[in-house]
Each structure stands twice: as C-alpha cells, then as structure tokens.
Amino acid sequence: MSTAVTHSSEAEHAEHAHDHGHDHAHHDLPWYRKYVFSTDHKVIAKQFMLASMLFLFVGGAFALFLRWQLAYPGQPVPVIGTLLPSQWVDNTGAIAQDFYYQLVTMHGSIMIFLVIIPLAVGMFGNFCIPLMLGTDDMALPRLNMWSFWLVPPAGVIIMSAFYVDGGYAAAGWTSYPPLSGVINNPTFTVSGQTLWLIAVFLIGFSSIMGAVNYVTTVLNKRAKGMKLFDMPLTIWGLFITAIIITLGTPVLAAAVAMLFMDNFFHTSFFLPDNLIAHTRHGIEAGAGQPVLWQHLFWFYSHPAVYIMILPLMGIVSDVMATFSRKPVYGYKAMVFALAGIAFLGFIVWGHHMFQSGMNPLLGTTFMLSTIVIAVPSSIKVFNWLGTLWRGNIKFTSAMLNALAFVSMFIIGGLSGVFMASAPVDIYIHDTYFIVAHIHYVLFGGSLFGIFAGIYYWYPKMYGKMLNESLGRKHFYWSFAAFNATFFPMHIIGLGGHMRRIHDPSIYEFLKPIEGWNKFVTIAAIILGFSQLFLVINILWSMKYGRKAPRNPWRANTLEWAAPPHPGHGNFDRDIVVYRGPYEFSVEGRELDYWPQWEPGPSISVHHHTVVVETVQESNPFGTH
Amino acid sequence: MDFLKVFDMLAWFPENISTFGGELDALFAIIYYVSVGIFFLTFGILGYFLVKYRYRPDRRGYNYHGNNIVELTWTILPTILFGAIGLYSDEIWERTKYSKRVPKPDVEILVMGKTFAWMFLYAGADGKFGRNAHNDRSARALISLDNPFGIDSNDVNGDDDFFVENQFKVPVNANIVMRGSSVDVLHSFFLPNMRVKQDVVPGTWMNIWFNSFKPGHYEIACAELCGTGHGGMRGQYDVLSKSEFDKWSDSKNAEMLAAQTPAPTPSADPAEADSTKK
Numbered sequence: 001m002s003t004a005v006t007h008s009s010e011a012e013h014a015e016h017a018h019d020h021g022h023d024h025a026h027h028d029l030p031w032y033r034k035y036v037f038s039t040d041h042k043v044i045a046k047q048f049m050l051a052s053m054l055f056l057f058v059g060g061a062f063a064l065f066l067r068w069q070l071a072y073p074g075q076p077v078p079v080i081g082t083l084l085p086s087q088w089v090d091n092t093g094a095i096a097q098d099f100y101y102q103l104v105t106m107h108g109s110i111m112i113f114l115v116i117i118p119l120a121v122g123m124f125g126n127f128c129i130p131l132m133l134g135t136d137d138m139a140l141p142r143l144n145m146w147s148f149w150l151v152p153p154a155g156v157i158i159m160s161a162f163y164v165d166g167g168y169a170a171a172g173w174t175s176y177p178p179l180s181g182v183i184n185n186p187t188f189t190v191s192g193q194t195l196w197l198i199a200v201f202l203i204g205f206s207s208i209m210g211a212v213n214y215v216t217t218v219l220n221k222r223a224k225g226m227k228l229f230d231m232p233l234t235i236w237g238l239f240i241t242a243i244i245i246t247l248g249t250p251v252l253a254a255a256v257a258m259l260f261m262d263n264f265f266h267t268s269f270f271l272p273d274n275l276i277a278h279t280r281h282g283i284e285a286g287a288g289q290p291v292l293w294q295h296l297f298w299f300y301s302h303p304a305v306y307i308m309i310l311p312l313m314g315i316v317s318d319v320m321a322t323f324s325r326k327p328v329y330g331y332k333a334m335v336f337a338l339a340g341i342a343f344l345g346f347i348v349w350g351h352h353m354f355q356s357g358m359n360p361l362l363g364t365t366f367m368l369s370t371i372v373i374a375v376p377s378s379i380k381v382f383n384w385l386g387t388l389w390r391g392n393i394k395f396t397s398a399m400l401n402a403l404a405f406v407s408m409f410i411i412g413g414l415s416g417v418f419m420a421s422a423p424v425d426i427y428i429h430d431t432y433f434i435v436a437h438i439h440y441v442l443f444g445g446s447l448f449g450i451f452a453g454i455y456y457w458y459p460k461m462y463g464k465m466l467n468e469s470l471g472r473k474h475f476y477w478s479f480a481a482f483n484a485t486f487f488p489m490h491i492i493g494l495g496g497h498m499r500r501i502h503d504p505s506i507y508e509f510l511k512p513i514e515g516w517n518k519f520v521t522i523a524a525i526i527l528g529f530s531q532l533f534l535v536i537n538i539l540w541s542m543k544y545g546r547k548a549p550r551n552p553w554r555a556n557t558l559e560w561a562a563p564p565h566p567g568h569g570n571f572d573r574d575i576v577v578y579r580g581p582y583e584f585s586v587e588g589r590e591l592d593y594w595p596q597w598e599p600g601p602s603i604s605v606h607h608h609t610v611v612v613e614t615v616q617e618s619n620p621f622g623t624h
Numbered sequence: 625m626d627f628l629k630v631f632d633m634l635a636w637f638p639e640n641i642s643t644f645g646g647e648l649d650a651l652f653a654i655i656y657y658v659s660v661g662i663f664f665l666t667f668g669i670l671g672y673f674l675v676k677y678r679y680r681p682d683r684r685g686y687n688y689h690g691n692n693i694v695e696l697t698w699t700i701l702p703t704i705l706f707g708a709i710g711l712y713s714d715e716i717w718e719r720t721k722y723s724k725r726v727p728k729p730d731v732e733i734l735v736m737g738k739t740f741a742w743m744f745l746y747a748g749a750d751g752k753f754g755r756n757a758h759n760d761r762s763a764r765a766l767i768s769l770d771n772p773f774g775i776d777s778n779d780v781n782g783d784d785d786f787f788v789e790n791q792f793k794v795p796v797n798a799n800i801v802m803r804g805s806s807v808d809v810l811h812s813f814f815l816p817n818m819r820v821k822q823d824v825v826p827g828t829w830m831n832i833w834f835n836s837f838k839p840g841h842y843e844i845a846c847a848e849l850c851g852t853g854h855g856g857m858r859g860q861y862d863v864l865s866k867s868e869f870d871k872w873s874d875s876k877n878a879e880m881l882a883a884q885t886p887a888p889t890p891s892a893d894p895a896e897a898d899s900t901k902k
Contacts, residue, residue, distance in 0.1 A: 098852040172849045178826060179809040179851060272827030274764045276738065276772075276807045290810060290825050324677070325685030333695045355812065355847075357825045360721040364714050371710035378702040379695070381666060386694070388673040390686035395678070403674070410666050414659040417706065421713040423720060424652045427637075427819050430812060430847040494636040496816035498847045501855030509638045509816050509843050585685035592684050607689040 037149070039141035040568045044148045045127035046461065049454075051151060052118040053535070058159075059110035060528050066103040069095040071521035073503040087167055100502040101170040102192070106158075108173030109196065112308070113203045114155055116442060119450050120311045121207065121245070122148065125214050125238045127457060128315075131559035131566070132235050134223030134575035134597070139216040143209050150206035158199035161192035169196035172500060174297060177270035177290050181262045183277040188264060197260040204249045204256065207307075211245035214238055223558060223597075226577040229335070230596065232557045233328060233581075236335050237314025240342045244303045244310075247346070252300035259293060269293075294356055298349035306345040308442060309409075310338055312449025313380060316402040318581075319452050320384060322555045323399035324391025325592050327582035327609075330383045337376040337383075344373045354422045355429045363422045370420040377413050381406065392585075392592075396553075397471030401452035404479050408444025412437060415490065433493025439486045448482075451475070451534070458538070459552045463565025464545030467537050474533035481530055484523035488516045556595045557581045583609055638816045641838040641863065644720050645819035651716055655709060726831045729801035731794060734758050735832070736772045737804070737811030737824045740853030742844055744792040744802075745773045745785055749877040754782015758803050758829055772807050786880045790859035795869035796839045802832040811857070812848035823848050836863045 038044065065088075068077055074094050077084065081093025088099045095103070126144065130137050138144045161168040169192040171180035182191050218239045222231070231239075258269040268288035321328045328334060350358060350366030384406045393399070415437040419425050428434065451474075458466045495513040497504055504510045504517065551560035558577070562570050575597055583594040586602065588611035594600070602609050629635050634653055640646055719725055734745040734756070747753045757763045757774030766774040775782050794800045804813050804824040812823045813832060822832045844859035864872065 101849070101852055101854070104849075170852070176810055176849070179849065183808070272825075274767050275826055276767060276769060287827055289827070291828075327687060327689050329688070330690035330695050333690065355821050356823045357828055357830050360717070360723065363717055363721060367713060367717065368710045371706045371713075372703075374706045375699060375702050379699055382698040383690070383695075385666065385669050385673065386690065388670070388677060390688070391673075391677045392679055392683050392685045393674060393677050403670075407667065407670060410663065414662060417659065417709065418652065418655050421651065421655060421709060423648050423713055423716040424655060426720070426821050427648060427652075427816075429821055430814075490633065491636050494633055496638050496814075496845075498814065498845055498855075500849045501845075503855050506856065506858055507843060507845065513636070582689075583687070585687045587687060604689070607691060608687050609689070 037145060039137070039145045041126045041130050041138050041141070041144060042461065042566065042570075044144055045123050045125075047148050048118050048122035048126060048151070051148075051155070052115050052123065053538075055110050055114040055155060056119075056531075059107050059115055060531065062103050062107040062110070064525060064528050065095055066100060066107060067521040067524045069100055069103075069502060070504060071518040073505050085162075087162070095502075097502055098170065099167065101500070102168035104500045105170050105172050105175075105196075106168050109158065109169070109200075111442070112173060112304070113200060114151070114158075116308045116446050116450075117203070117207065117304070118151055120308055120446060121238070121241055122151070122210060124234070124311055124315060124450075124453055124457075125210060125242070127461065128234050128559065129214055129217050129238060130221070131460070131562060131570060132232050132557050133218065133221055134226065134558040134561070134571065134577065135217070135221040136569045136571065138213050139221055140213045144213050147206045147210035147213065150202045150209075154199040154202040154206070157195050157202070161195045164190060164192055164195065166191055168192040174294075174301070175259065177259060177262060177288075177293050178272075178275060180259060181266075181271050183266075183271065183275055187266045191263070194260065194263055197256050197263060201253060201256045201260070204253045207245050208249050208253075211242035211249070214242035215246065218242075223575040223577050226596075229332065230577055230580050232314070233317040233331070233334055233338075234311070234314040234557075236338055237311045237317075240338050241307050241310045244307055244342050244345065248300045248303040248307075251296055252304075255293060255296035255300070258296075262288070291353070291356055291358060294353050294358075295349070298352045299346075302349040302352065303342070303345040305441070306341055308446050309449070310342065312405060312446050312453070313338065315453045315456070316405045316449050317384070317387070318555075318557065319398050319402040319456050320387050320406075321582045321584065322456075322553050323394045323396055323402075324388050325394075325584045326387055326389075326391040327580075327584055328383070329386030329389070330379075331580070331582065333379055334383055337379040340376040341373060344369060344376070348373060351420055351422075351425075354425045367420060367422040371417070374413065374417060374420070377409075381410055381413070396455070397466065397468055397475055398452045398455035398553075400472065400475045400479075401448045401455060404448040404475070405445055405452060408440055408448060408482075411487075412440030412445055415440060427496075428493055430499050431493040432489045432497045432499065435499055436486050436489035436493060439489070443486065444482060448478075451478075454534075454538075456553070457559070458541070459548035459564065460559055460562065460566070462542050462545070463548050464541050465548050465552060466541045466545060470533050470537040470540075474530060474537065477530035477533065478527065481523050481527035485520055485527050488520050488523075492516050492520070551595075554591075554593050556583060556593050558596055561595065561597045579609075586611060588612075639838075640817065640819060641836045641840065641842070642818040642820065643835040643837060644716075645817075647716055648720070648819050651713060654712075658705070658709070723831055726801060726833050727799040727835070729833075730798035731800050733792065733794075733800065733802045734773055735792075735802045735804045735813060735824070737806040737813065737846070737850070737857075738769075738772060739808055739851050740846070740857040741790050742811075742813070742846075742857070742859045743772050743787050743789050745775075745787040746873065746876070748784030748786055748880060750781060750784055752781045754779035754785055756782065756785070758805070764827070767807055769807075783884055784877060784880050786876050788876075790844070791861060792844075792859075793862045793864055793869060793872050794836065795866050796836055796863050798866075799835050800833060804830045804832050809850050810848045811846050811850050814845045814847040815842065815861070816845065817842045821847055839863045839865055 076093030090096050180193050182193050261267045262269050262271050270290050270293045271288045273287045317328050348370040350362050351370040354363050455471055492513050496509055548564045550564050563572055577596045578599050581596055585592045586594050586609045602611050736743045755763055755776035757767055763774040763776055806824045806826045814821045818834045820834050822830050824830055841862050846857035
C-alpha cells in the first residue's frame with residue numbers, strides 16, 4: 001500500500017497518459033479481435049453505444065410517423081411520403097392503417113429493448129464497472145463479448161419482419177395474447193410477432209449474461225482497499241440493476257418461450273378454448289388464460305422499468321456531486337433507496353393490470369405496494385436537492401442533462417401517483433396520460449440521464465472532449481421540445497384519448513383536444529431533429545475534438561486515474577483506494593477534490609471530512 | 625383567460641354522467657393538487673439552489689455528507705402523505721370495483737367484444753337469460769360469429785333474448801350491471817363519460833356496473849389494442865328516461881316475437897346447437 005505513487009498535479013497525470021496506454025495494448029491481436037469480436041470492456045461499451053444510437057434513430061423515426069398520423073390522420077407524410085415502401089403507405093403517401101399498429105409496436109419495442117436497456121445497462125455497465133472499480137476488465141470478458149453479440153442479430157431479426165407477410169409485429173410492445181398469438185394464422189407460420197418473440201428472447205439472454213458478469217465483477221474485482229460502501233453510486237445502481245436482471249429476466253424468457261409456442265405451434269398456454277378465428281387452433285387441448293401472460297410479462301417488465309432507470313440514478317448522482325463540488329447528500333440513504341426501489345419493484349407488477357380483469361381484491365394490494373415506491377423515490381429526489389445545497393454548481397452539458405433527469409423524474413414520479421391510485425386509473429388507464437408518464441420517466445428520466453453519462457464519460461471513452469457549445473444547444477433544444485411534446489399528452493389523456501388508436505378524429509369526445517395533437521406532433525418533430533446536435537457532436541469530436549486531460553472534471557472516482565484513452569488493461573499504475581468517492585471541498589485541502597486513489601489521513605467529524613496529520617487509534621470520532 | 629385552461633387539468637375531462645364518476649374525479653383532483661404542491665415545492669427549491677449556488681470562482685462547495693434526522697424526516701413525511709392517499713383510494717376502489725360490492729341490477733346486459741365491434745345482449749320480455757356462454761361455461765362451444773353469446777336455441781328462456789350491435793340503451797338512475805367477455809382477443813370496454821373502463825377477456829366474464837344520472841347520447845370506445853381496427857371500434861349509447869327506455873325495449877320485444885313466429889331463434893345456429901345436446 002505504501003508503494004502507491006501519489007500524484008497531485010494534473011499535468012503529471014496527462015504526461016503518463018499515452019506511453020502507458022500502449023504498454024498494455026495487445027498489438028498481436030488481429031483487427032477483428034480488436035474492433036469486432038473484442039473482449040475489451042471499453043470496446044464492447046462503444047459497440048453497445050453505436051448499435052443503440054442507430055436504433056434510437058429508427059425508433060425515433062417510427063415515432064414521428066405515428067405522430068404524423070395522429071395529428072393529420074389520412075394525410076400524406078410530408079416530403080418523403082411517396083418514397084416510403086408500399087407496405088407502409090397507401091398510394092397517396094399516407095400511413096397505411098395496419099402499418100400504424102406496427103409502428104406503435106415497433107417504436108415501443110425498439111426503444112425499450114434495443115435502445116434504453118442496451119444504453120443504460122450495456123453501455124454504461126461495460127464502460128463504468130471495471131474502470132470505476134479500478135480493475136483491468138470484467139471478470140468474464142468472453143461472456144461479456146457474447147452479451148453484446150446477441151444484440152445485433154436480435155435487431156436484425158426484429159427488423160427483418162419487413163420482408164414477412166403482414167409486416168412487423170403489431171400487438172404492442174407488451175404483446176398481449178390472444179392478439180399476439182396471431183390466431184388467424186395456421187400453425188408453423190413465421191409472422192412479425194414470431195420474429196419479435198425470438199428477438200426479445202435473444203435480448204433477454206444477452207441481458208442475463210451481462211448481468212451475471214456485472215455481479216461477479218463488482219463482488220470480486222474491486223481495487224485493493226475498496227469496500228462496498230466506497231463504490232460510486234453509478235456502480236451501486238448498475239450492481240442492483242444486475243441483480244434485478246438475473247432475478248427477473250428468466251421469467252420473461254420463460255413467458256416468451258410459452259408465447260412462442262402458442263404463436264407458432266398453437267398450444268394453449270395463454271389462449272382460451274373456442275376462440276373465434278379464421279382457422280381453429282392446431283391443438284384445442286386446454287383453456288389457457290390470457291391474463292397469465294400479463295402477470296408473467298409484468299413480473300419482468302415492471303422491474304425492467306427500474307432496470308432502465310436505476311443505473312441512470314447512479315450516474316446522475318455522480319455527475320451532480322462532481323459539478324456541485326459536494327459529496328452526495330446521504331450516500332448510504334441513496335444506496336438503501338436504490339435497493340428499496342429494486343425490492344419493491346418486484347411486488348408491484350399488478351398496477352399495470354388494475355383493469356385487466358384480475359381480481360379487484362389484488363388491486364388493493366398492488367395499489368398500496370405501488371404507492372410505497374413513492375417513498376424511496378422521494379428520498380432520492382430530496383437527496384439530490386441536498387447535494388446541490390451549498391454547492392458551487394457548474395452548468396456543463398453533463399450537469400444540465402443530470403438536472404433535467406432530476407426535474408423530469410419529479411414530474412414523471414408525480415404522474416405515477418395518479419396511476420398508482422387504482423380508482424383514478426380506471427379512467428386514465430390506456431389513455432395518453434400513461435403515454436405522457438412513461439415518456440417523462442423513460443425519456444425525461446432515462447434518456448436525459450444517458451445523455452448526461454455520455455457527456456460525462458466521452459473524454460475517457462475517446463480521449464477527446466465533446467464540444468460544449470454544441471452540447472448546450474442539444475440540451476436546450478431537447479429539453480424545450482421534450483416538454484412541449486410530452487406535457488400536453490397529460491391533457492390529451494385526460495380528454496380520454498385512448499392509446500394506440502390510428503384516428504382520433506372519428507370520436508366526438510376527442511374533438512376538444514385535436515389542436516393539442518397537432519401541437520405535440522410539431523414539437524416531436526423538433527425534438528427528433530434536435531438529436532442531430534448530439535450525433536454531430538459525437539462524430540465530429542471523435543476526430544477534431546480537443547484532447548482530453550486525464551481528469552477533465554476534477555472528479556474523484558477511479559476511472560479518472562486511468563490514461564485519457566485507456567488501452568486494453570485500463571490502468572498504468574497500481575490502484576489502491578483510500579476513501580469514499582465523494583470527498584469534494586474537504587476542509588484543509590487546497591484542491592477542492594480528493595481522488596479515491598490518493599493517500600492521506602482524514603477523519604469524519606459530524607458528517608464533515610477533515611484532513612489531519614495522522615490518524616490516531618484513540619481518535620474519538622474514528623477514522624473515516 | 626382561456627389559455628389558463630392549459631394549467632387546469634381538471635377542465636379537460638369529458639362531462640361526467642355517472643354516480644361514482646364524481647368521486648373518481650374528486651380523487652383525481654386531490655392527487656392533482658397534492659402533486660402541484662410538491663411540484664412547486666421541489667422546483668422552487670431546485671431553482672433557488674441553482675441560482676444561489678451557481679459557480680463563483682471565489683467560493684468552495686460545502687463538504688457535508690448528510691444527516692440521519694433529515695433523512696428520516698423526508699422518509700416518514702412522504703410515507704404518511706402517500707400512505708393516506710393509498711388508503712383513501714382503496715376505500716373508493718372497493719366501492720366501485722369489488723365483485724361483492726356490485727349493486728343489485730335493475731337492468732342486466734351481457735356485452736361481448738369482437739374484432740371490431742361491441743355486442744350487447746338483453747334478457748328480453750321475460751327478464752331472464754336463456755342458457756348461454758355466460759351462465760353455462762359449456763355453452764362456449766356454441767359461440768360462433770353468428771351466435772357470439774353462445775345462446776342455446778333449445779332453452780325457451782332464451783327465445784326472447786335480443787342483441788344489438790355497437791349501441792345500447794339504458795334507463796337513467798338505474799343500476800346497470802353488465803357481464804363482459806370477448807370472442808377473440810382482449811378488448812377494453814371504455815365509456816369515457818361514464819368513467820367506466822374494464823378489459824374483457826375471452827373465456828372469462830367481467831363485472832361492469834354503472835348508474836347514470838344524466839340522459840343523453842354518448843360514445844363507446846375500445847381502450848385495449850385489439851388489432852388493425854382497434855381505433856375504429858366505436859359505438860354509441862343512449863341514457864334514456866325510464867319511459868323512453870321501456871318504449872324502446874317493448875318495441876324490441878315485439879320485434880323478437882314477430883321474428884320468432886315462423887322459425888325459432890334466428891340468432892342461434894340450430895345444427896351446431898343440436899350437436900352438443902346431451
């Protein structure tokens with residue numbers, strides 16, 4: 001421990017950067033092992049990022065198509081209407097009715113399974129865990145590689161439904177049977193839904209492999225001296241998420257396998273007897289229960305909501321601590337709140353099913369457990385506010401996006417209380433109110449959190465700084481357009497607008513909100529195009545960006561001890577951890593940060609950390 | 625001041641015509657005002673901190689790791705607040721949805737969803753349903769596109785049962801109890817003005833009930849994705865005064881009687897019904 005070198009100046013760090021990075025690089029690897037089938041966690045993280053960004057734009061384009069149809073039903077898609085494939089549009093260039101339902105399904109499925117989960121868990125999990133734990137790679141690098149390489153085939157499979165009779169899956173991202181059983185097809189027909197099931201199964205498999213790896217790495221490969229409560233909250237978020245995945249995803253896999261059999265072989269796990277269909281089932285064996293699918297699906301997919309947000313809660317805590325130059329307020333409370341949300345996440349799935357025909361008695365149970373989730377969520381929000389309190393807040397692009405996460409999460413959380421209250425849910429269930437809620441949490445929350453993480457770690461990923469002014473433009477445009485898009489959806493929902501209908505204009509009671517639909521669509525188009533700032537920024541900075549120093553944000557966590565563009569093996573020195581991750585603005589230190597890897601005695605006095613000459617055994621306050 | 629309506633969420637609800645609807649809307653309002661309060665509290669603090677503690681080169685952050693008493697306070701207060709909302713909601717939930725709390729029906733109707741229409745079966749002149757898929761599970765085998773309710777043509781009680789498609793009529797100030805199901809995929813029976821929404825599941829029957837205090841002409845919608853015609857699954861219903869409703873049902877009964885005289889129950893397929901006779 002005593003041999004660890006103590007660096008205190010930035011310049012010294014930067015000097016070492018390149019020589020050491022190359023020492024560890026494996027020059028003997030052929031190019032396809034370095035850039036394609038790589039076992040380096042950083043390369044895998046970048047692969048997740050690029051693949052998911054691609055799908056982000058596919059999913060986003062689909063969203064714009066369906067927004068167009070809702071605002072201007074039956075009118076040709078502007079500019080590109082006539083260029084679109086004939087399966088998608090009628091001959092005037094307007095969205096075809098059956099394609100509308102495919103759009104709804106594919107927008108949701110792509111965004112959840114191929115964008116948010118791979119970005120939040122795949123990208124940040126791979127990039128952050130080994131670096132922030134101060135280790136060279138994952139515990140199981142080859143498994144890690146496979147966890148990525150199941151995603152592109154899944155993406156290709158789900159998209160290849162374009163070439164199948166009937167097009168993409170059209171039963172919604174929740175794929176409720178009997179609709180998803182596609183009972184009108186004869187047995188052994190490959191429909192878009194069949195491909196959807198195969199793809200989701202593969203993605204689930206990829207998640208499980210990744211998660212097993214994360215748990216193993218966190219438990220076994222922490223740097224010397226790093227206790228569990230010395231881990232940054234990003235790691236806590238990812239670690240708890242990985243536990244949720246290992247517990248929940250196998251259930252989804254089982255349910256998907258059963259639905260696949262109903263869909264392809266016409267068994268009756270979820271299909272009741274005597275359904276009216278153009279063709280009768282192959283097997284009329286039993287009386288399946290459609291609601292069973294909903295139980296199994298939501299048993300995974302409700303925790304999946306937390307899979308999509310817990311890592312970002314951690315990331316946002318780190319970003320906020322760094323840019324307010326303050327320790328995270330109530331670090332342990334934050335960890336327990338994360339764990340509390342994860343645990344409660346497993347006993348609330350029924351709140352998706354208040355109107356499903358599940359026994360209303362269960363509605364009571366699930367309503368109460370759901371409402372309790374508001375408690376750990378508010379603990380987190382108040383602790384984030386506490387982190388800002390008496391800080392010295394710098395509004396970088398990363399910080400702006402983190403603040404957007406917190407504020408949008410407050411709105412998304414509050415709108416969740418409406419739906420958690422079962423009697424209120426009677427009216428707003430399956431309306432645009434829930435669409436507004438999910439987008440406040442998954443876009444306003446998760447995606448802004450992902451942006452914050454990208455702005456924060458890009459320097460370590462590519463060794464280049466992102467352009468701040470482009471970053472701000474991206475943030476301001478996204479933030480304004482986001483709220484203009486999704487806030488009015490609450491109003492649309494209260495007007496009674498059902499989800500997933502292709503033409504609201506035929507309903508008398510939806511006339512008062514017609515204007516809002518147009519407003520939302522225009523805002524959504526702006527929102528979609530403002531993402532170009534991000535793409536341009538990422539691509540431009542890769543080549544022309546300013547060279548990143550080793551620790552550009554003057555942060556404390558271990559990834560900043562690595563060279564600016566770490567090679568295979570990550571670190572150019574031995575890492576020993578001396579303290580927690582958030583020792584900012586410690587009294588008695590000249591610098592306002594104190595990295596985890598720098599030695600030096602300190603004590604904790606009434607929740608403050610104070611530098612001392614030596615730590616004595618008899619110190620009444622104990623060592624930190 | 626019309627633009628202020630944007631901030632008044634409650635103004636966007638369609639008119640409520642149901643006896644329990646007022647209570648649901650009031651509960652929404654309570655949660656809405658609590659949320660608006662929390663919103664201004666948290667955003668106020670957030671905005672204040674962001675301005676007050678913005679970056680100044682001559683200042684440092686404050687090294688402080690948190691305080692357990694503060695943590696406990698903001699754990700307990702939300703627990704009480706949200707717990708109260710939960711318990712109060714449950715009271716209303718039990719009254720509107722619990723199977724045991726479904727009131728005694730003044731009019732009982734069966735509702736069946738199919739892609740893409742709603743069908744309603746009335747008990748007819750005798751006020752009694754014959755054997756059908758609702759009161760006898762084995763009659764599910766009789767369900768077909770022509771006979772969506774699985775009516776058994778051999779049961780004389782069912783001879784006067786009549787069904788209407790995509791529209792129904794109910795009397796005002798009466799407890800209407802519907803039993804809902806579906807012949808193919810999931811649908812969700814949604815009456816926006818009545819504050820009624822219930823998924824209907826093939827193979828299972830759901831209790832749906834309401835009591836309307838305001839006569840008028842309203843819309844039915846489907847709220848659960850059910851295929852390419854989901855958005856077009858629109859129906860209409862009328863809440864009529866007692867006398868108008870009686871007049872309508874009498875005319876329907878007379879129609880049924882006239883139709884019966886030459887051949888029994890045109891709504892059921894006799895061949896299929898016979899094959900299941902025990």
